[in-house]
Amino acid sequence: MSNDGPIQDIGEKHLVVPGTTFRKITEAVSRVTENPAPRGWWIMFLAAVSFTGVLGLAIGYLFFRGVGVWGNNSPVGWAWDITNFVWWVGIGHAGTLISAVLFLFRQKWRTSINRFAEAMTIFAVICALLFPGIHVGRVWHAYYMFPIPNSMSIWPNFKSPLLWDVFAVGTYFTVSTLFWFVGLIPDLATLRDRSVNSVRRMVYGFLSLGWRSSNRHWQNYERAYMILAALSTPLVLSVHSVVSFDFATSVEPGWHTTIFPPYFVAGAIFSGFAMVMTLMLVARVVFKMNDLVTMTHVELMNKIILATGTIVGYAYAMEFFIAWYSGNEYERYVFLNRAFGPYAWAYWTMISCNVISPQLYWFKRLRTNIPLSFVISIFVNIGMWFERFVIIVTSLHRDFIPSSWGYFHPTPVDIAIYMGSLGLFFTLFLLFIRWVPMIAMAELKSVLPEASAHHHAHDDHDHHHAQPAKAE
């Protein structure tokens, strides 16, 4: 972690509230994992676990009866299943972007939120991976998708974008998890050192891999972190590009579009940031982290939401333009049908949430308004779900042959599995908040003025040479 001058020197604002000390950071973050959970946590956790239980039952029923318990049909072969998959993968984008890309670009404001975002990524990808697994007709043969040497002497079809998905999302999940875990090591050591009971000591001791904060450890750590960041960065672009290939390489009007890879990536960042915002604002209130996650963070994130939301809006417009410009009647029909056909309600929900609502952020007063930020982040989450729904369902439901046109109606099982996946996500996330430092203490300390080599504090000179992660 480099320390290229305090941020104030280049004219930016404080990234934490002035007066925050190393000790304060360690206390604030570690305390959450050590003190008994607040009542609010328990309420949310029980709710989330209940939804996870619903997910389990719904999946059990799904496996028992077959995919027919969903509303999918012919022509709409994919509906909520793949919509949920793409939505969760999209949400899983922000984590890597914040931790890797912003890290490489030396965006130091990321330190307050990167742990959060990374955890969210991993949990979102877990939820995402659920769907390709359960959406197949014969789950007990789902392993056919993996290139496992087998007695049937047959490999998966490497031409299929669905197989690319398996690799892309699998890689993304692996690298994100590694990246997250590597970043956690110094903080886990902090928790280990603060442990007062032997179980905690053993568990955190095991997970912190013998971290002793030596200079050599720090050197290796930072190099590893840098390499993983460099590895993750292309993944940010590749995962959602590959996911978009599921659609872009097909022949379906509405799917067969070259704009999809950048459009999907922008959309993914958009939705990921929105989800980080949602979670962050909640955690900030529940765990009283106002000093560490400041208005600056909120504003910067809102700016990114505005930027990506506008890119997405451009992509929507461009799809229409190309559909008209191509002269392809099927293409034209699909887009007109999206906006004015039986699914117009879904399309306009998407437009309102994704394109119109972020435009409020042109005004500083609005993008620094916490309640509004929360509301818009929810809107964007909804809008991005509808974006995937619109792409998948409205393209399929009316394609080439009018005799086969249909309509999709979700069933209670569709709803249960979607809500259940939210439950799973929040269960994992609440467990994370409770047991793992939710803010990267070591990194956050590096943005304190004290961490700077040029900092001249009156009270304590030690901070000049000590790296910030020393456990207190």
Place this chain on the structure above:
Amino acid sequence: MSRRSPYEFEGPAPEAPVWWTSLDDYATQQDTSPSARADLAAEMPEGAWDFSDPVSRRGFMTLMGAAVSLATLQGCRRPVDKILPYARTPEDVTVNVTSFYATVIDRRGDAVGLLVESHEGRPTKVEGNPDHTGSHGKTDLLAQASVLDLYDPDRSRQPTLQGATKTYADFEGALREALTGHTSNGGTGLHVLVQPSISPTFVRLREAVKARFPNARFHTWEAASASNARAGARLAFGQAVVPVVDFARARVTVSIDSDFLQTDPGVVRNTRSWAEGRRVRSPADEPSRLYVVESNYSNTGGNADHRLRLPSREIEAYLKALAARLVSEHHIDLGDVAAAVRGAQAPSGVDAKWVNVVAADLAAHRGASALVAGTRQPAPVHALVHVLNQGLGNAGQTVKYAPVADANEADDHAAEVKSLSDALNANQVQTLLVLGGNPVYDAPGGRALSDKIAAVAFSAHLSMHADETSEKCKWHVPRAHWLETWGDAQSLDGVVAIQQPLIQPLFSGRSDIEVLGLLSDAPSYRGYELVRETFRTQNAGNGFERAWRRALNVGIATSAVTPVGPGLRGAEIIRSLSGRNAGAPLSKTNLEVVFAVDAKMYDGRHANNSWLQELPDPVTKITWDNAAMFSPKTAEELGIRGGDMVRLTKGNRSLEIAAWVLPGHADNSVTLPLGWGRTRAGRVGNGHGFDVNPLRTVEAPWFEDGFSATSMGTRYPISQTQAHHRMEGRPIAIETTVAQYREQPNFAERMSPTPRTLPLWRAPNAYEGHKWGMTIDLNSCTGCNACVVACQSENNIPVVGKEQVGRGREMHWLRVDRYFVSPRGQGDADERATSDPAMAVQPLGCVHCENAPCENVCPVAATVHSTEGLNEMAYNRCIGTRYCANNCPYKVRRFNYLNWHNDGVYQPLDGDMPEIVRMAMNPNVTVRFRGVMEKCTYCVQRIQGRKIEAKRENRELRDGEITTACAQACPADAITFGDLNLRGSRVSELARTDRRYKLLGEIGTQPRTTYLARIRNPNPEMQG
């Protein structure tokens, strides 16, 4: 979720010893009175171990168990079925080698000769007999579906006497006893209700019964009766003859309310010759022209070049006006009858062209035109049609008259029912035998009859199911399926064929002729002996045995009879035509109700056939239901939307039925399809659709005015397989007119061209061996849907039920798309778009793209291309991602969303496909499990079978040797399958004709199926 009772307790056999513990116990067991049963039921209520909740405790535990056992999924196996191999193989059976036997089926008064495929003695598939003139190797959809009736698990299995199980010996004894009373009085009080038959043996035996009991009364009734045609012929000629129209030679055909391509008699024969007359090989060919005047939008109307929608009531007036015009302008000689039509005016609102131009067209084609009257139209209309055909010189040319199979059958079936009900009401009936049929359900006033029937001293009903009529009769005797019994049938043109059973009666049923044999006191009343006896009288002499064997082998016993040339009886016709055509004008408060024979249910006898229930109606695309058809204008006036419940009322008769808005239907007329709303059809058929028979009367069995319709304000869910009916201007089912075709013969390919871009890489397969391909000639296809059922039967395609069809999950590999086509470029186009559209049909199955979008996207390579160009499905490999179906531009891939064979239509009883239904499966085709994608394979099992045969015989495959189930069934011969690489093969020739096009060719999928565009032949003088 399946709901099972844990145990099925069988009642004790009647002769079983009684086990008792106390005197009370003994008394209880002996007492079968309802009160004792009620006591017993209260003691141990059925399902006491089950909650009444839809999700039973057991069901819930099953579900929980499944959820818990997810972790152990790896250990799951599908249930293993045990098979019983032959210990000693019968001489003429080779396991896995199919054999074909010739037989015949009665299809609404015409015989269709068949070859039935048999696997180890188990009939599975019906094909046409090429040597039979009623079939020429083709079949209709009902013949295709009838094989499933054989394996209907709801067929009754034992004779019953008021619900108690009896033996056949009991029944025969009881019948003999009942007859002894009649031997002395010559049969007074003996009434037999039969269905019209074309079986010479049936006729012979009936006459024998009449000889034995001269005072016995035979009543003939069928809800879908064609007796009007018969009465019309008798009116015109003084004898019952049947017109056989050669549509191939008729250059101009006028259909007077006749659905001769779907429901009227002789469908297979008519479709074949009509398609022949329409055939276009080059722009030089002139297809025939078809004018249709009808009220309902029938399939025949969909094939018309010009269609006039007119309430059925007014069609007679139109015909008279046409006749008048022919006499006055074209000097057609109608003899005395000319006076009866002189000055007749067409009904108001009919465009004068419809009289003037049609008359001119008919007059220009004397001897090469034909008028056909529908069975719904009354006898005078039939008579007038006969007169016109005679006057135009068509008789003996395009229309031939053959003697009917049963000259003694009564002409007026409605009157027959009336005479029976009169006799019942007068308590004159001591013994009533109902041979087949279901009069309590389908006879006019049948409901009223039911109590009277119950009061008859001896009544017996012979039928396949214990149905509505069986319930009222004392005895119920299982009727054998036609594949189980001996019989014979005479086709319209007089060809007699022997109906040869393929299998021993599964439930030891009896046939009609066997019961008649019993009545006639024939020496042996085994069907075999009775049929041979008839055959012996026809083939007297020493050659009998040889002739008999030959008849069984080739499937025909006699050749066609010489047509007769009957003379007209003008005076009778004039009398019948005069003084008709009264009544107040039709309006939204004075609606005409028209009864239509259903294309699938016929008169209701096929109600328990799940293939037919699920088959979309050829015109409305409604499955599992019927509905009252309204025209868009009438529906709007009455404030009715499709799916609304309406009440039709006249006097004290009323009917509640779902309404449907059918474009092209006549205004102020409502069509009610017969054959639905059965209550005792079986598990499949019960409760589907609406029974319209209560509105039918003896006086007006086919159409009647004076009805009013009111919306009830409730909705009824209707499942359609196709909900969108416009082609959106896309080049899909391409058609043009003769004139435009001659201008630009390759118009179709220009509308849907295959892109000519250089490939990036060499094609992976050059297809140097076989190159399978198919052509579908839209010009021949009538949209009858026989191919769909043939495909279902051949390929073990599951049925999903009404709710799942509503969800869009029907499984048909081959479907017939139907679009309404609006006239273009006319001033009133908008209005006519919905009120009077034309119809376009297009059979669509997998087109086997050479560059298949489905193959690329399958992650597990479960759908791959064969070296012969087939797009193949490996079911074992498929994991069911449905990506292929999404990427299929033709949307022909079908996914097993649930385990249809278990969760399908039999679920209400035991949640599992009954053993016997599995017998209808083709053993050469995999039965697909849930979670697997499937689609048309070009009948790959047939391809491989014939290839193996040819290889064994060390020869090349011949053209036409391999054919798909759809192509084989198609009565119009619209589908052709074969090897595109084989020089001179039919398919390769057809694929090169100028009307060819590749569906959605511009995507570059390069389909192997080539469509040939449809050419309509409108009369230019009708335009503008």
